[in-house]
Amino acid sequence: MREGLRVRCGLRHLHRLARRPSITHANAPLSELGRLRLARCVVDDGWPLRRAAERFQVSVSTAKPWADRYREHGVAGMTDRSSRPLSSPRRTPTRTRRRIIKIRLARRWGPARIAYLLVPVPSTVHRILVRYGLARLSHVDRATGQPVRRYERAAPGELVHVDIKKLGNIPDGGGHKVHGRQAGLRNSSAHRAPSRPRKKGGRANLGHSYLHNAVDDHSRLAYTEILPDETKESAAAFWQRAQTFFHTNGITVERVLTDNGSCYRSRLWRDTLADAGIVHKRTRPYRPQTNGKVERFNRTLLDEWAYARPYRTETERREAFRRWLHT
Known part of the structure; x- marks a missing residue:
């Protein structure tokens, strides 16, 4: 009895789906061409609805809307239409939606916090944010609240990001x-x-260790050295070795992007790049997001290597570095 009831309910459900002129799916009995043929049989050739429905293996209630559409709109009426209702009385008011967007951009709150202030459930806020194309908080620029603009150079070597990360040395034990x-x-x-x-x-x-990092913008190929200081001499020597590394891997460096550190504002750094025919670019002051690829590399470096496990000595940590960088 229960099995027969489930079968009848399933047939009823399929019948209701067949009655709606909806978007074509994998199991749809009629394509746009099939609808047109059915409608022409009824309207142009004068077939009864039941006979046309049997011919195209659909119900009469499915054949009638397509025939009516053909009478009213012709061939254009056979295309799919949105199943969205004409009115949505329970839709979130426009004023509330505007307040949600305003709070999101001004305060950078998440859906749960906005919902506590304005609407009953966070899922409503989430759907509104998705509808208006607002990015996740992790993809929003902290300074402006706008979605972060991603970019990538077209070829390796067009731009190399360079930066220095300072780490405290680990005592023995x-x-x-x-x-x-x-x-x-x-x-x-x-x-x-x-x-x-x-x-x-x-x-x-x-003392401290200074990680001099160079990351290619397009390929993300990275070259890193652990040096005892961040002087202009160390930075210039590091870049010469980094340039050799990139050249060995088939990359000709055209531009280098750095922050406004003293070593990168020195004449030695300027002359080192100029002698190699490389253009030097610097980020805007207090705007590290411009050099974001190497900044994100620094964060990954800390999370997955420097503080990933408890090291007993500085030597142990440095020995693990090359393996991590290769990985």
């Missing part, structure tokens, strides 16, 4: 990220190597 603040300070103050002289306060001067 592990720092505070492994043992906590107190034990980490103890390990930091235990160094007596000449290369790491002790300060007057009793703690060792572990």
Whole structure:
């Protein structure tokens, strides 16, 4: 009994679907050409609706709307139409939709927070934001609230992003990220190597590592070195090695984009690029988004290598770097 009831309900559902002149799908009995042939049989040739419906294997209630459309609009009436209703009484008011968009752009709130202020459920806010093409918060520029404009050079070497990332060295035995603040300070103050002289306060001067990074805009090929400083001499020497690396991989560098660091404003850096026939571009002050590809590389570098696991020594972390960069 239950099985027969399910079958009858399924047939009723299919019959209701067949009655609607809707958008063509995989199981639709009539294409646009089939509708036209059916309608011409009824209107032009005078076939009864039942006979035409049997001929094209559809119901009478399906054949009648197509015949009526053909009488009214001709061949143009056989095309698909939107199934959207003429009126939507429960649709979110225009004023509320405008307020949602305004709050999104002004405050950069998510759907849940906007819904708490304006509408009953976050899904309504989400649908409105999607309808008006507003990007996810992660894709929105933090300064302006507008969608981030993505770009990519047409060929490798047209633009190479260069930047420096500063990292604190890890003391032998592990720092505070492994043992906590107190034990980490103890390990930091235990160094007596000449290369790491002790300060007057009793703690060792572990120093910093400077990661000089170069990322090709088109291919995302990256070259990185860990150097002890960020002077103009180190930056210029790094670029010469980076240029050799890119040339070895078949990339001829045309432009280099950097921030406004002192080493990149030096004459040595300018002359190094000019001698190689490379155009130097600098970002606008306080606008790191312009150099976003290498900035995002820096973030990936921190998440997946520098702070990915607890390293016991600085040497251990540096040994893991080349493997990570190759991966």
